Amino acid sequence: MKQAAHKILHMWRVFVAIFRMSIMMHLTTPLGGVMKFASVFVDMLIYVVFAKIIFSYIPAVGGFSNDQLYMIVGTSMLIEWISWFTFRAGTAQTPDKIQSGKIESVFIRPLPAPFLAFFTRMDIEDVTRAVTGLMLIVPHAAAIASPTALHVALYAIALLGSSAIYYALLASISPLAFFFGKLDGLWAVVNDINNMGRYPFTIFTRKVRWIFFTILPTAFLGSVPTLILTTNDHWQWLALTFAVAGIGIWISVLIWNWAASHYSGASG
Amino acid sequence: MSVATKYARIFSLGISEMLAWRFGYFVMALGSAINLLVLFIFWTAVYQDGNQIGSYSLEQLLIYYAFSITLQILMDYSFVWGVSEALHQGNLSQYLIRPISYINFLFVKEFGVRVATIASFAVPLAGVVIYFHDRLPNSLLAWILFAATTVFGFIVVSLFGILFAMTTVWFQNPHIAGSLFFTTSFLLSGRLVPIDLMPAWLASIARWSPFPFVTGMPLEFVLGNRAGFSIQELLIGLVWFVVLLFSAQRAWKWAVIKYEAGGA
Numbered sequence: 001m002k003q004a005a006h007k008i009l010h011m012w013r014v015f016v017a018i019f020r021m022s023i024m025m026h027l028t029t030p031l032g033g034v035m036k037f038a039s040v041f042v043d044m045l046i047y048v049v050f051a052k053i054i055f056s057y058i059p060a061v062g063g064f065s066n067d068q069l070y071m072i073v074g075t076s077m078l079i080e081w082i083s084w085f086t087f088r089a090g091t092a093q094t095p096d097k098i099q100s101g102k103i104e105s106v107f108i109r110p111l112p113a114p115f116l117a118f119f120t121r122m123d124i125e126d127v128t129r130a131v132t133g134l135m136l137i138v139p140h141a142a143a144i145a146s147p148t149a150l151h152v153a154l155y156a157i158a159l160l161g162s163s164a165i166y167y168a169l170l171a172s173i174s175p176l177a178f179f180f181g182k183l184d185g186l187w188a189v190v191n192d193i194n195n196m197g198r199y200p201f202t203i204f205t206r207k208v209r210w211i212f213f214t215i216l217p218t219a220f221l222g223s224v225p226t227l228i229l230t231t232n233d234h235w236q237w238l239a240l241t242f243a244v245a246g247i248g249i250w251i252s253v254l255i256w257n258w259a260a261s262h263y264s265g266a267s268g
Numbered sequence: 269m270s271v272a273t274k275y276a277r278i279f280s281l282g283i284s285e286m287l288a289w290r291f292g293y294f295v296m297a298l299g300s301a302i303n304l305l306v307l308f309i310f311w312t313a314v315y316q317d318g319n320q321i322g323s324y325s326l327e328q329l330l331i332y333y334a335f336s337i338t339l340q341i342l343m344d345y346s347f348v349w350g351v352s353e354a355l356h357q358g359n360l361s362q363y364l365i366r367p368i369s370y371i372n373f374l375f376v377k378e379f380g381v382r383v384a385t386i387a388s389f390a391v392p393l394a395g396v397v398i399y400f401h402d403r404l405p406n407s408l409l410a411w412i413l414f415a416a417t418t419v420f421g422f423i424v425v426s427l428f429g430i431l432f433a434m435t436t437v438w439f440q441n442p443h444i445a446g447s448l449f450f451t452t453s454f455l456l457s458g459r460l461v462p463i464d465l466m467p468a469w470l471a472s473i474a475r476w477s478p479f480p481f482v483t484g485m486p487l488e489f490v491l492g493n494r495a496g497f498s499i500q501e502l503l504i505g506l507v508w509f510v511v512l513l514f515s516a517q518r519a520w521k522w523a524v525i526k527y528e529a530g531g532a
Contacts, residue, residue: 035447035448036447038448039447039448039450039451042448042451042452042455043447043451045455046451046454046455046460049455049460049461049466049467049470050460050461052467053461053465053466053467054321054461057319057320057321057322058314058317058319058321059319060317061313061314061317061319062313062317180291180292182292183292183295186292186295186296186299188295188296188299188300189295189296189298189299189302192299192302192303192306195303195306196306199306199309199310203309203310203313204309208309
């Protein structure tokens, strides 16, 4: 127990060190930093414009009200922010590291290899996603009914659970580079999957919905946290979120261990 | 070797490069099909609930987004990263001593890559064309104009791509200017929503930019909402083409000078 706590503390220190380095990297090229923020801002503007245009014609779809639709988009932005702030850049860079052999350094250090492989960089500019997401969520949540403190607290916890699910998905895909090398096409699919999180899961048939709750758990990247914030079924949705997150992370570790055991050098 | 043979080889090099990673290619094809399927499900659900988006029927929107994905594949800007990385890592030197223009080399190779990529979406696109064949334009002229606008859009995208890739020399980071350009283009091209659905201020900005040539205008031919171009649109296209061509050439020359200075 003490050893596990020590390891978690060690991981946290590494995480904080990466955070500091990421800030310093941004400060080395201030103009570049400003442009990065501008880029993410325009990216977010795109989704706000899309939501404003399309949802102005849609009072409800698949049982989700207009306000809830906005909140799904906002929620997916918050999860995107958490992912870019933690594991997203690392999971995207891992295939290149595997191809070039740079991945080998993670196998010889006294911390879990997936952590060292995936938590390598924090994109500070993506905080813009969080700000935009909150600007969408807050007024629309207030319009439905002022959420209680419990709703908000459970929603925040659900965001962490949903991010863990997203991590599990990417951390399960990334090690496939041990076998297939380049995963460019697959990352395009991952982006598409993430975009699916911006649609209410109820628009899909029951069989398709099952896929979006298990194999490609996009329902947790927008709709489910929104339901936790806006309905009173929050406990069951929260329990489901963490159950899927736990299973997902367990599977991702198994995939990493299995794939890494087949690694025999950058040319192998 | 004749000029035509030289560029034909570069074109086939682009196709080979794309097909080298077959798993990635297969997954990309699958991803595009899934993306299209989800869009179909979403818009069908929206219209089933009695909603309507502007003056667009469900069929029109489905055709719009199916062809939009096709153009998105064709107009992909990812080659900018390759150019930026070459500048950033110092790999450009090998191209400077070859008896061929780097810009022309890139343009033709990228065209090969795009042709191979579009083939990955052929099956879903063929499905859409067969299913909606009675909703698509019958006139040959409409398809010719669609193709011509698309080619012009590709040229615009490539020139912008080269221009922004060159900024790597100044920003010391290959991803900064490119990212900003991608998102702006995504917003103004009509890839997100048809231009006539945009708020008036945004549609006005879009119409003065070259981006509608990339997605919105070609798709208007497919939907039968456009018969040709106005003089203003042609002038806007021409002015942008000249400005981009001039700027890309100047940026390339400056970048080479700066690149050499950096390596000294």
